[in-house]
Amino acid sequence: MPPETATIAILYDRPLPGADADERERLEVVAAIRTALTALGRPSVTVALGAEPRACLARLRALRPSAVVNLVEGWRGDPAYETLGALLCRAAGVRHSGNPAHALALAGGKVEAKIHLRRRGLPTPAWIADPGSWQTDDAPYLVKSAVAHGSLGLGRHALVRTPAEARARLRTLHARWGSVWFLERYVEGREFHVALLTDPARRPRAPRVLPVAETVFADWPEDEPRIVDYRAKWRPASRAYRQTRRRFLDRPDDAPLRAALARLGQRVWAAFGLEGYARLDIRQGRDGRLEIIDINPNPSLHPEAGFAAAASAGGLDYTRLVAALLPGEAHEP
Ligand SMILES: Nc1ncnc2c1ncn2[C@@H]1O[C@H](COP(=O)(O)OP(=O)(O)O)[C@@H](O)[C@H]1O
Ligand SMILES: [Mg+2]
Known part of the structure; x- marks a missing residue:
C-alpha cells in the first residue's frame, strides 16, 4: 500500500x-x-x-x-x-502530530515553563512557587494550577489580595482537586492568543504565525476581574461565555502589536523546541508590557476552539489544517 x-x-x-x-x-x-x-x-x-x-x-x-x-x-x-x-x-x-514529549513536559508544566521563559529573557509575570511563603503586600495574585488546563480553579475567587486570602483559597482547592498550585501576578489588561503551526517550507525553528486573536471582554462589570474562566471556555449558556468574544487583530492600527505578539510567539517556539503546533496566551498590562501567561503545546483542536479559528482566519479550513498537522506532510503556505 x-x-x-x-x-x-x-x-x-x-x-x-x-x-x-x-x-x-x-x-x-x-x-x-x-x-x-x-x-x-x-x-x-x-x-x-x-x-x-x-x-x-x-x-x-x-x-x-x-x-x-x-x-x-x-x-x-x-x-x-x-x-x-x-x-x-x-x-x-x-x-x-504535535509536540515531542520533552516539549510537552517543559511547556506543559506552568512553573517550569515560567522558569524557562525567564532563563531565555522572555517576559512572564512574577510568581511565587510556594504559595505558603507569600508574606509581602505586592498583591494581587492569581492562584493557578501548576499542571491543569481548561481554566481549572480560575475565576473571580482565584484572585487574592492578601496572604490570608491565598491560604483560604488554597485550602478550598486542595480539598476539591488536590494537586499543586502557585501564585502568579495578576495582569490587568488585554488578552491575546498566538497560534503557531509548523511550516516545513521554512527554517525548522520558524513556525507559521496564524492570525493573532484577542479575547474581548464585552460589557464586563468594572469590578469583575477579566479572566477567561471555566464557564467562559466551556459553558455556552453562561454570561461569561457570551461576553468573551474573539476578534482578530486585523485592523491597520493593530499592526505594531500584531508584529510584537508574532515575534514573541516565534521566540517561544525556538526557546522551547516546539514542533507541530502550539498556542500562547499573552496579556498586556496597563503599562503596555506583553507578558506570557500560558504556553499550550497541545491546544484543543476542536473545530470551534481558538486554534482552528486562527487557522481558518489564515485561510486554512479545518480539513487543510488537519492535513498540515500530519507529521512530515507539507502544506500550502
Ligand atoms: N497572570 C494572569 N493575569 C491575568 N489573567 C490571567 C493570568 N493568568 C491566567 N489568567 C486568566 O486565566 C485564564 C486561564 O489561565 P491560563 O494560565 O491560560 O490557564 P489554562 O491552561 O487553564 O488556559 C487566562 O486565559 C486569563 O484570562
Ligand atoms: Mg490558557
Whole structure:
C-alpha cells in the first residue's frame, strides 16, 4: 500500500465516566479529525488510551499506522500524564502530530515553563512557587494550577489580595482537586492568543504565525476581574461565555502589536523546541508590557476552539489544517 493511503491512527485518552465538558469535548475532536481525514482520502482508526497503557502500545504496534494524530491530554483525567501519548508513539516507532514529549513536559508544566521563559529573557509575570511563603503586600495574585488546563480553579475567587486570602483559597482547592498550585501576578489588561503551526517550507525553528486573536471582554462589570474562566471556555449558556468574544487583530492600527505578539510567539517556539503546533496566551498590562501567561503545546483542536479559528482566519479550513498537522506532510503556505 503506498504511504499516502496508509492508515492514520487517532490516539486520545478516553474520558472517565462523568468527566467534565472539557474532557468530553475530546470525543468531538476525534470525530472532527476522522471526518477531515476521510475528506482527505485517508483511512483512519481511533485508538483509545484507557486504564492499561500497555494495551494501547500493543494496539499501535499491531496497527502499524503511517502516522498518529496525538490528542492525548493526560491519563485517566490526570493532565500530569500529558506526555504519555507522545511516549507511546515513540515506543511503538510511529511518527505523531504535535509536540515531542520533552516539549510537552517543559511547556506543559506552568512553573517550569515560567522558569524557562525567564532563563531565555522572555517576559512572564512574577510568581511565587510556594504559595505558603507569600508574606509581602505586592498583591494581587492569581492562584493557578501548576499542571491543569481548561481554566481549572480560575475565576473571580482565584484572585487574592492578601496572604490570608491565598491560604483560604488554597485550602478550598486542595480539598476539591488536590494537586499543586502557585501564585502568579495578576495582569490587568488585554488578552491575546498566538497560534503557531509548523511550516516545513521554512527554517525548522520558524513556525507559521496564524492570525493573532484577542479575547474581548464585552460589557464586563468594572469590578469583575477579566479572566477567561471555566464557564467562559466551556459553558455556552453562561454570561461569561457570551461576553468573551474573539476578534482578530486585523485592523491597520493593530499592526505594531500584531508584529510584537508574532515575534514573541516565534521566540517561544525556538526557546522551547516546539514542533507541530502550539498556542500562547499573552496579556498586556496597563503599562503596555506583553507578558506570557500560558504556553499550550497541545491546544484543543476542536473545530470551534481558538486554534482552528486562527487557522481558518489564515485561510486554512479545518480539513487543510488537519492535513498540515500530519507529521512530515507539507502544506500550502
Ligand atoms: N497572570 C494572569 N493575569 C491575568 N489573567 C490571567 C493570568 N493568568 C491566567 N489568567 C486568566 O486565566 C485564564 C486561564 O489561565 P491560563 O494560565 O491560560 O490557564 P489554562 O491552561 O487553564 O488556559 C487566562 O486565559 C486569563 O484570562
Ligand atoms: Mg490558557
